[in-house]
Amino acid sequence: MSTNSTIVIGGGPAGLTAAYELNKHGKKSVVFEKADRVGGISRTETYKGYRFDIGGHRFFTKVGEVEQLWQEVMGDEFIKVPRLSRIYYKNKFFSYPLEPYNALSNLGLINSTLIMWSYFKAKVQPNPVEENFEQWVSNRFGKRLYETFFKTYTEKVWGIPCTEIRADWAAQRIKGLSLKKAIVNALFGSNDTKTLIKEFNYPELGPGQMWERVQQILDGDGSPVHLNTEVIGLEHSDNRIRNITISQQGRVEKVTGDDFVSSMPVSLLLKKLNPAPPEEVLEAARGLKYRDFLIVSLIVDKAELFPDNWIYIHSPEFQVGRIQNFKNWSAAMVPDSSKTCLGMEYFCSEGDKLWEKSNPELIELASQEIAKLGLGVKLEDVEDGCVIRQYKAYPVYDGEYRQHLKVIEKYLKTFKNLQTVGRNGMHRYNNQDHSMLTALLAAKNILGENHDLWNVNVERSYHENFTNEEWSQLKQQSTKDDNDTKSLSSVV
Known part of the structure; x- marks a missing residue:
């Protein structure tokens, strides 16, 4: 001993x-x-010289x-990375934070107006009960905006209805984020949000x-x-x-x-x-309870794809929840400059249908989905891939x-x-x-x-x-x- x-x-x-x-x-x-x-969960995995995160990790605080x-350990070995992310919803890409012309074009003037009307209605007549995610978000952003941008993605992440997720999680993760302000910005042209930083440190x-x-x-x-x-x-x-x-x-x-x-x-x-x-x-x-997570890392025979660090996939017809483009975090993550490495992130639970798929089946699923998303990748562009499973990635606030x-x-x-x-x-x-x-x-x-x-x-x-x-x-x-x-x- x-x-x-x-x-x-x-x-x-x-x-x-x-x-x-x-x-x-x-x-x-x-x-x-x-x-x-x-x-x-903040480790960096490697596969044939390609490096990828288990989800992206910004160094900003x-x-x-x-x-x-952070500075004591890494110092000048940090690089500055510009932040760019978008939301994919109903076959369209929304800049995040939303930009006026992009949002109006994608949502349409009528839908944008209805979102704002729903928001003002929630402010005048809020739900007196705030026990679950749906109630909390709807009170602050309006029911229509909740259904447009929050509901489908949140249920994809957690695998349970939003009415079964505690309001605590919304208060912790959403309050102060810019989706509400971004919609206002899309219509009225102002945004002073601090949390959506424009760049961050990254090893x-x-x-x-x-x-x-x-x-x-x-x-x-x-x-x-x-x-x-x-x-x-x-x-x-x-x-x-x-x-x-x-x-x-x-x-x-x-x-x-x-x-x-x-x-x-x-x-x-x-x-x-x-x-x-x-x-x-x-x-x-x-x-x-916990929510598990797996990432399918795809090696794509394309030197450049989309410019985002990551893209949120809100549309329920796709199983993938988020896509990382690791080359846009750091060029050093990809050993061959003529290739791109994408991280297709799937939220699941140990033992469910998605988790139980074999690695070849998951690579095939991810390849099919990336080809259908309109991100410039054809099925034949995917050369290789690997799968990493992460147990107990997210504590569940049920x-x-x-x-x-x-x-x-x-x-x-x-x-x-x-x-x-x-x-x-x-x-x-x-x-x-x-x-x-x-x-x-x-x-x-x-x-x-x-x-x-x-x-x-x-x-x-x-x-x-x-x-x-x-x-x-x-x-x-x-x-x-x-x-x-x-x-x-x-x-x-």
């Missing part, structure tokens, strides 16, 4: 950020990652310490380059990152985790530590505890998740040396910078501060409005008052 100061479970952005922050302050850790590479960490070789660099730093400073290592159990007593059991290349070993930070799916973490949690906690863990999570949070807070961080560690659909922020605060807790990670405001972090001044206010916090929480939630 080996002993370590801090044990970090998971080598994604959250886990590695916690280890990096501890390392900066001279506190050693060890990271255990089940996969064969670091980065989690207004959280000062997150930006500082030249993809987001995985960032986390591979962090791995190198940690390994070199005596805080090793172990890949292909699964945590299969956690033993606890007296409200403290005592040790974990790991499995590495068929070898099982126990590892003890003083502090523990976990970014593995919280539902899975609870199942690995010994002694087992109370039945009501396990029941809550079983109640948490009607019961909040109740389950409240039970889980209360139980986890009884442990004095265990913190959960990141998207799956906290079952929150957040962005990379928010995952990193929870990890930074977890590390600061180990270093002697006192932050309530569960009160980190997801919405503010996602919408990139959290400022350096606010972060400075947060850093001055030394104690937590349950009645007046001086944490991230109190400054937003």
Whole structure:
């Protein structure tokens, strides 16, 4: 049995950020990652020299310490990438944010007028109930705009009706985005939206380059990152985790530590505890749901295709949800300048019809769909492809998740040396910078501060409005008052 100061479970952005922050302050850790590479859902996969993301990952934030960490690690190796994305709906492409002539031409004057009428009606007579996604969006954007741009894509992503998705998810992911303002802009010509930035930082070789660099730093400073290592159990007593059991290349070993930070799916973490949690906690863990994801990476015999970084496919007749053009993120992602690499992203659930398709069947489906979309690709242009499946990519905000999570949070807070961080560690659909922020605060807790990670405001972090001044206010916090929480939630 080996002993370590801090044990970090998971080598994604959250886990590695916690280890990096501890390392900066001279506190050693060890990271255990089940996969064969670091980065989690922010990793960069490779196939025959082609590099591609598991979804695109912009490096843009207004959280000062997150930006500082990025710059410390990558510095001048970041490239500036112009942002361009569009929406495909009913055989037409809408600029995003919408442009006046483009929107009017595609929607038509009558439909645009009806959308605005529906919007004003919602403002005058809003639905008094806001429990689900449909009600929340319709109250803020009007029923007609909801049905035009939100409903079909959202149901494609989550695989359930919008009436079964909690309003929490809409409040977290949509509030402040420019679709409403863009429609107004399309008709009246003004747009001051901040969240739709025009360019962003990006590692030249993809987001995985960032986390591979962090791995190198940690390994070199005596805080090793172990890949292909699964945590299969956690033993606890007296409200403290005592040790974990790991499995590495068929070898099982126990590892003890003083502090523990976990970014593995919280539902899975609870199942690995010994002694087992109370039945009501396990029941809550079983109640948490996830949406899985797969990406079909197609190599296309075309030097240039569409100029977008990505395109949202709202039309329900296509199964693909989003298309990445990795060459437009960084030319270095494609080894042959005469080719293009596209990422056809499909939202699904493990065991469903789409997930169970074989890799050749998925490549054929993606090839057929890209050829039908009018993006300049013929079926014969597709030369090759590969498939990556991502389990538990998106925590689902269904009607019961909040109740389950409240039970889980209360139980986890009884442990004095265990913190959960990141998207799956906290079952929150957040962005990379928010995952990193929870990890930074977890590390600061180990270093002697006192932050309530569960009160980190997801919405503010996602919408990139959290400022350096606010972060400075947060850093001055030394104690937590349950009645007046001086944490991230109190400054937003």
